[in-house]
Amino acid sequence: MAGTKRRAAKSQALKPPQSKRRTKVSGMAADNNELQKWFSENQESEDGRAVIMPEGFERLCEALGFDMDGIEPMVLLWRLNGVELGTVEHEGWEKGLNEMGVRDMPGLKRAVENTIIEFKRNPELFKAFYRKMFDYLRQDKQKSVTAEYAVAVLPVITSNMWVFERFAEFLKANEDTIKTISRDQWQSLLALARNLRPDMSNYSKDDAWPTMFDDFVDWATA
């Protein structure tokens, strides 16, 4: 998965907006828990709150042996109740770790990997993750996600499910006209993926799918 453009887009996404200030703060009260220790070593202060910022988050992923291009970092972010891409607050961190019941790096790594395995068996779980990803990908004030991000991220988080791959191709082919994906389109895409036959023969324009999908099916079956 060495898509350089994808990687570029992603790391672009993971970079915080310029205006935020960050200062390294050390020496917060720490547990003897390995992970808490890690947090306090890597945290920064943001408007008075203790957070892990994208660079820190990237280090965490490296420590866990996660490929930044893969799905693991995003699942990790989600399980840690991240607030934005690459940004985790202490509260969310604590809560997430408790939910996962882990105290050290290997445990954390396992928990993430198990979650990914669990996605296959538990569609509701995946759905929750998938939906949250939309919010992570939004640029705070925007209501929608850019098509560019969608193209980069969709195949990854869905482990290359064929519908999402195809849809990403569609977005790429129409990058001049399609600039954003709305929340409704994002969410409906998952339902479509679970529903659509490989030859798309069971798609109907009279159904309640967003009109972009009509164009998608036309394009894919042309």
Add this chain to the structure above:
Amino acid sequence: MSFANKRPGGRILPVRRLTPQVDPQKQFEKLATAIGDIYGHKISQLSYEELYRTGYNLVLSKNGALAYDGVKGVIESHLDNCVHKNILGHVSALRTNPTLSTYEAFLWSVRVLWSEHVTAMLVIRDVLMYVDKVYVKDAQLPAVYDMGMNVFRDQVLLASHKRLCVEVTKSVLSQISSERRGEQVNRSVLRGVVDMLVELQDTDRLRTVYETSLNPQLLAESRAYYQSLAKSRLADHSAAAYVLAAQADLDSEMDRVDAYLVPFTGTALRSVVLEELIDNHASEILTIDDAGLIELLDQRKVEVLGVLYNLYAPLPKALSTLQSRIYQHILKTGQQLAASLAPLESKQEGPQQLPESKPAASQTLTMAAKTTMALRWTQDLLLLYDIYDEFLRKSFGDTADMRQTIYDAFIEVINSNSRAAELLSLFIDDSLKNGLKRKSEQEVEHLLDRSVLMFRFLQNKDAFEHYYKLHLAKRLLLGRSLSDDAEQSLVSKLKVECGSQFTFKLEGMFKDMQLSADLAQRFKDIDRSEPLDFDLNVSVLTPTFWPQMTPSISEEDKREMNTVKPPPGPLCDSIEAFAQFYLQQRSGRRLTWQYNMGNADIKLQFGSRTYELNVSTYQMFILMLFSADDDVSMTAAEIQQQTHIPENVLARQLQSLACGKHRILTKSPMSREVSSTDLFTFNYNFKSAQYRIRLPMVSAKATIETEKEKSESMAAIGLERQYLIEAAIVRIMKARKQMMHEQLVSETINQLSARFLPTPKMVKDTIGRLIDRDYLQRSPDDLRLYKYLA
């Protein structure tokens, strides 16, 4: 029969006691002989009373059977005799030489025997009345008369070795065949024979011999006859000939039924004829090469079509074939009309030129030519409708479903032309300005009614409103309508079609004009120290009613236009005065002068010559700049500064004044292009043959839209539609709180269909937008269910 023995007073004799000495056999002999006499027409020699008494005695002496069976036997042998004597001869003649006359002779002989038998049986019945009353009842036998009928049937017709029934049937059918071929037959014989068959009950006692033997064969033969007739006719007849022949056949069959057959045969025969001649070949008849339905329609053969329709109408399948072919033909004709419009759609356009200047020698059409073409389309469409309306009334019996077929076809034709809304409005516009001249009141009404009918067929009614407002505005402001009554009449017809919401704005426009006229009058009537030497006519327009008349002008230019002021002088003062006058009457309002939309009649003096010119208001302002001095010359830039008319608008006004057919100003350089340094002076050498001249700027001739204007219109209409769809969806969801996708789409389309037909895609798009804006959301459980978010 003599009643000589009957005593006067009519007293019935007392019953005589039967004595064993009276021999029943002898009694019976009496009867038997009498019957022979009855048949032998020797009735007058008989005594009714005596015979009656004989029968009576026999019954009383318990010899009823003797009487009954004996009589039966007598009748049997008598009939048998007669058959041999009178009938069989004809049968053999028939078999050796089957001609019209041998058939007839045979039938005649049967008929004679029959009527004699009936006559005799009536007498016999009377004679044996007591037998009927008592014996028959007890023995449960058929009454005497009926017995006689049965005997006739069995002895004469059904006796198997003689096969007379078969021969009778054959003969009747052969007579009918001959008659069909045009030969004369003896109808009264046939009538008699048929009566006989109808009277005789068949052995099953449920139906008559007519029903069991003649009727089915008649129908079967008729079917075969018409089947082959159809085939042979289809080979060489035109549809017209075929249909007329079929009608003639039908008529003659019915005539035959009336003459000597039975009514229920008529109904069955009618079905057979229609089925074999028409129903089985419904489509073939219509598609006969070069002589089928299409030719009948094109050649307007109203009567033949009437005959055809009447034949097809009772046959559901055939009728629907007819309807669908008519529908198709109307569509095809419509397509040809539309094809003639193809040059309009060419992307190239004639250069934007003033209509009266010389057309450039280019291949493309001028706007004027295109407009004429467009008008022709509507005219042709109306003429086509007139043709089919005539068919409907005169050939198709004005029935509802034929009307619907024609309507459906025209709906399709109109709506397959994407510019239909514009063209229809253009046509009405032209009619109200020119076309109504020299038309009687009836013709005018007819024209308007037809136009409104086409409007009913039109799907994009909102587009029509858009164009109609534009054209109406021009007509009203430039005073070009021929008849105010016609205008009002049309609007009220539209109101009937579409409701008042549709015509609300149009009526507003009329009201504005009326009020403006009133105001103008009152303004004129004001006491003045110095009366004005010109007429000021101000039209005060309420913006909501009036269309955007200058959509192609930029916002910037629009703002600049609002700063245009008339040059100082009596005109300017008068305008100010009017504004004041108006605001006095209606305080709290704001007047924005739209000088770009007005026109003026002015008198200009060129040396010794005076002309009356009709120019735009802007042009008047421009010309006034030159009136101060004799030698004024100004550059375009200077004119622009003084008048504040935006540059590109000014350029056109100047072109019209200096570069067209009538050069009021001279321009140097003489080029058509106007640049800011061009110099303009008054053209004292201007000459014209006409006294009254109208400059083309003010042309009230509505033309078909240019490509640019069209896309602007489409955009405006499209925007309005989006808004309408949104409003409809919100309205529906607000009321119902939640709804399934399919239902929402169809409700929405339904609600809007009176104005235009949204596609499901448009509705889906709008739903998507409303979800984004948090008016709606999908239900988490079912993606197809939408919920209203308050």
